[in-house]
Amino acid sequence: GQQVMQIPQYQHVQEGEDFTTYCNSSTTLSNIQWYKQRPGGHPVFLIQLVKSGEVKKQKRLTFQFGEAKKNSSLHITATQTTDVGTYFCAGRGGNQFYFGTGTSLTVIP
C-alpha cells in the first residue's frame, strides 16, 4: 500500500532557530496536506499543496511540493514557543489520506 515517510521523528531547537521536516511518498500524490497537532490536542489543517513544484508561505512557515509530487517539506523560520507540536504531512489518494509518522517539535526558550 501507499506509504508516507516523514523525518525527523523528533527535533529539539532553541527558540529562534529554524526547523524543517521532510515527507516522502512511495507513490505520486495528487496533493499533499500538512497538519499541526498541539500537545494533548487534535490535528488541525495548515495547508494544501496541489501543483508540482508549488511553494506556499504562511508567515514564518514555508511549504514546498516536489517536482515529482512525491515529496514535500515544511520549513519554519525563527521558531517560537508557539510552534511546539507535532507536524504531519498527509498524502491524498482518492478519498483516503495517508499520514506520515509526524515530526515532534520542541522549542527550548
Added chain:
Amino acid sequence: DAGITQSPRHKVTETGTPVTLRCHQTENHRYMYWYRQDPGHGLRLIHYSYGVKDTDKGEVSDGYSVSRSKTEDFLLTLESATSSQTSVYFCATLGGPNEKLFFGSGTQLSVL
C-alpha cells in the same frame, strides 16, 4: 472548525469486552474517517465512510467494525477489545475549501 464530537473522551475497559466509540458531526459532511494514533506510527486509517451505510476498510481494520446509519453519526466498534487496541482514536470528516480533514478531540482508550 467543523462541529465534531467524540464520545466518550476517555474509556478504560477489559480485554475481551466490546467497545463502541461514537462520532457525531453537525456539518453534513459526506466522508467520515476513524484513525488511531500511536507513538511512532502517526495516524493510521481504520475505516472510513462515504455515505450512509457505505463504508470501507482502511489499513488497520482487523478487529474493528463501523456503522453509519445517519449522515451525522459514525460508530466504531471493537468487537472484543485487546491490549494492542489501546490507543487514541480520532474521528475526522472531509469538507470545506481545500477538502481538508476536520478532527474531533479524540478518545483515549485503554484496554487492560
